[in-house]
Amino acid sequence: MTTLSKLSCEACSTGAQPLTNDEIDSMLFKLSGWELIIDSDIKKLKRQFHTEKYHQSVAFTNAIASLAESTNHHPQIILEYSSVTIIWWTHVIHGLHKNDFILAAKTSELFKSD
Amino acid sequence: MTTLSKLSCEACSTGAQPLTNDEIDSMLFKLSGWELIIDSDIKKLKRQFHTEKYHQSVAFTNAIASLAESTNHHPQIILEYSSVTIIWWTHVIHGLHKNDFILAAKTSELFKSD
Numbered sequence: 659m660t661t662l663s664k665l666s667c668e669a670c671s672t673g674a675q676p677l678t679n680d681e682i683d684s685m686l687f688k689l690s691g692w693e694l695i696i697d698s699d700i701k702k703l704k705r706q707f708h709t710e711k712y713h714q715s716v717a718f719t720n721a722i723a724s725l726a727e728s729t730n731h732h733p734q735i736i737l738e739y740s741s742v743t744i745i746w747w748t749h750v751i752h753g754l755h756k757n758d759f760i761l762a763a764k765t766s767e768l769f770k771s772d
Numbered sequence: 773m774t775t776l777s778k779l780s781c782e783a784c785s786t787g788a789q790p791l792t793n794d795e796i797d798s799m800l801f802k803l804s805g806w807e808l809i810i811d812s813d814i815k816k817l818k819r820q821f822h823t824e825k826y827h828q829s830v831a832f833t834n835a836i837a838s839l840a841e842s843t844n845h846h847p848q849i850i851l852e853y854s855s856v857t858i859i860w861w862t863h864v865i866h867g868l869h870k871n872d873f874i875l876a877a878k879t880s881e882l883f884k885s886d
Contacts, residue, residue, distance in 0.1 A: 712846060716837045719851065723830045732826060737833065737849040 662688050663763035667729050668756065676701070676753025685759045692762050695745070701754045702747040703762045707769050709740050718742050721768050731757060733765075776802050777877035781843050782870065790815070790867030799873045806876050809859070815868050816861040817876045821883050823854050832856050835882050845871060847879075 662685075677685065682701065686694060692705045709715045719737045722744060726732040736743040746762050748755040776799075791799070796815065800808060806819045823829045833851045836858060840846040850857040860876050862869040 712837070712841060716834070719833065719837075720830070723826070723833075723851070727826060732853040735851040737837070737851065739846040 662760055663767045665760045665763075667731060667760055670748055670750065670755050670757055672750050674748075674751050674755060676748070676751045677755065682754055685756070689759055689762055689766075691766060697745075700747055700752050702745050703754065703758055704743065704745045705762065705765070706741050706743040709742065712739055715740065715742050718769060722765060725761065725764060725768065729757075729761060731761060733761070776874055777881045779874045779877075781845060781874055784862055784864065784869050784871055786864050788862075788865050788869060790862070790865045791869065796868055799870070803873055803876055803880075805880060811859075814861055814866050816859050817868065817872055818857065818859045819876070819879070820855050820857040823856065826853055829854065829856050832883060836879060839875065839878060839882065843871075843875060845875060847875070 682694065686692065689703070692703050695702050695704045707718060709718065715737055719735055719742055722733065722735055722742070731746075731748070733747075734745040736745075744762075744765050746758040746765075747753065748758055796808065800806065803817070806817050809816050809818045821832060823832065829851055833849055833856055836847065836849055836856070845860075845862070847861075848859040850859075858876075858879050860872040860879075861867065862872055
């Protein structure tokens with residue numbers, strides 16, 4: 659996971675192919691704590707992070723929002739009292755790209771360093 | 773709606789009763805743009821607010837988080853690229869309290885004044 663979190667996202671355009679099931683299985687193996695979900699036929703990566711206080715949830719939300727802006731790739735963020743759920747997928751290809759795994763790994767790193 | 777948004781929340785404890793269906797109908801009538809949803813048997817108020825830019829979505833999320841902290845009542849906030857969805861309910865009574873309608877109205881006011 660550490661290695662994945664150090665990678666940079668590649669440019670991803672409409673023509674790019676989503677990862678295959680085998681590629682997803684292989685990358686998911688490197689990504690601790692994340693689950694593969696299928697939402698409206700779109701494969702996505704989801705993880706819920708638990709906090710002790712609301713201000714920690716808000717700070718983590720803002721940290722992920724900054725990561726999203728810096729990479730121009732925006733996850734769904736569900737902010738609740740003592741948890742933040744992050745869901746990554748690549749809208750333009752309606753599925754998962756390597757970038758989503760890189761950003762999921764970066765998300766976990768940001769949570770650890772909070 | 774304006775009147776509702778000017779009210780203050782009352783203290784709400786475990787023993788408080790959720791609003792009845794008639795009370796909900798009556799208060800929902802005063803609350804433009806919000807829908808009643810039932811999620812895991814719990815009645816909640818939901819509204820999606822659309823923005824043009826991500827930084828507006830993030831700023832609105834933080835405004836609602838501040839409202840939540842100031843009233844010690846925390847909604848679910850779903851932050852996406854060009855929308856923020858807010859869901860209010862009262863956890864301790866597993867349903868809707870008058871406070872949820874007041875905070876929904878305040879949420880709409882905050883969006884307008886952004």
